Amino acid sequence: MLRRSLPEAGSFFRRLLGRVSNEGGLAAGSSASVRHFVEQLVGGTAPISRVPSALAVASAERGTGGSNGASLTVHFLRHSCGLEEADAAKAAERVHLRSTKNAHAVVALLRDTLGMPPASVARLVSAYPAVLSSVTLGAKLNFYLRELGLSSAELRRFLLASPHRFLLAGIETRLRPNLSLLKDLLGTEENVLAAVKQSMELIYDNLEIVLLPKLQVLREHGVTEEVLVKLLTTHPRALVHRSTRFDEGLTAMKDLGVSPKSGAFPYAFGVFARMYQSKWDRRVENYVSLGWTEEQVRRAFVRHPYFMTVSEDKVKKRMQFIAEKLGWNPDVLSSYPTILSFSHEKRVLPRYRVLHILASRGVIKKGIRMSHLTMPEKKFKERYVDKHQEEIPQVLEAYGARTEA
Incomplete structure (x- = not known):
């Protein structure tokens, strides 16, 4: 009789076990004890059913179970963020979603507010999965777009380039204080925006440590406020990167004879300070190998x-x-070193072809001069292409389809 009643007892105890687990009517400690007792009676911890209950699925959505939480994360990464299976599995090791509510909100901000295409969302989440846990993303997007004035395209580029720094910089502890400081230094919002576009470190970094001491040194060397503004808006990286190169730059400007009050200083100092010494030496050696003297190289550098x-x-x-x-x-x-910086294909070669034709027809009598290549594009086209294209149509063909250089 006992053997015949065992299946019914097992069925009863399994129903009891499911009830304790799902209804949650007992205290946590009691529930665990009862579960252990019932499991021993029905023969261990083997699963009662292979089909999860609706309540179990809801529990997984809330992230209450370790394995279920991991499955939820991988599922979200694949189907809501567009990651491939291998990338989703790797990203899931770095972020654990206890709920998909905030993650859905983050993806919506990236796609709808920022205009980030699906491929870029997948790239960002794959590189920095913690973005899905951000609760300040909306406020930061608003700061960069509204207060700083970046465009959506610029902001997408900066976010993808450095998501870690973008998301960790606090609005009140770093972003707004830096913005206020930059406005004091640069005077206008346009100058601030120009400087930040050149180097986002001006918003991310502690400017009292990485920037202000260098500005003070430049002032002590005679650099005027006007030159400092130009330096910050054109070459700010020269002031936030590599302190040793900063010191070398000051020495080099003195050796080259670049006055700290001159309009050339921000460009000369900026180019030099951003270039490693090994690259600088290679460039000088290259010019010397082409017949230049070191004095000619120095003269050209100061001019352009x-x-x-x-x-x-x-x-x-x-x-x-x-x-x-x-x-x-x-x-x-x-x-006239500017000619070496011009695009050969878009500027020098098309102009040479036009001028060569005009010279062969006697229109240009003194040959091709440097001013022909350095004059503004609109002026050159009006004077040497538009003016002669009817009687010498070859000039238009020689000039060809091109973009502004």
């Missing part, structure tokens, strides 16, 4: 610092073309 940002290969190709077609030597180029 950006000529030192052109790669060695481009300099060689441009100088070869200039020497063969125009006959200009390093002494000429060191006096």
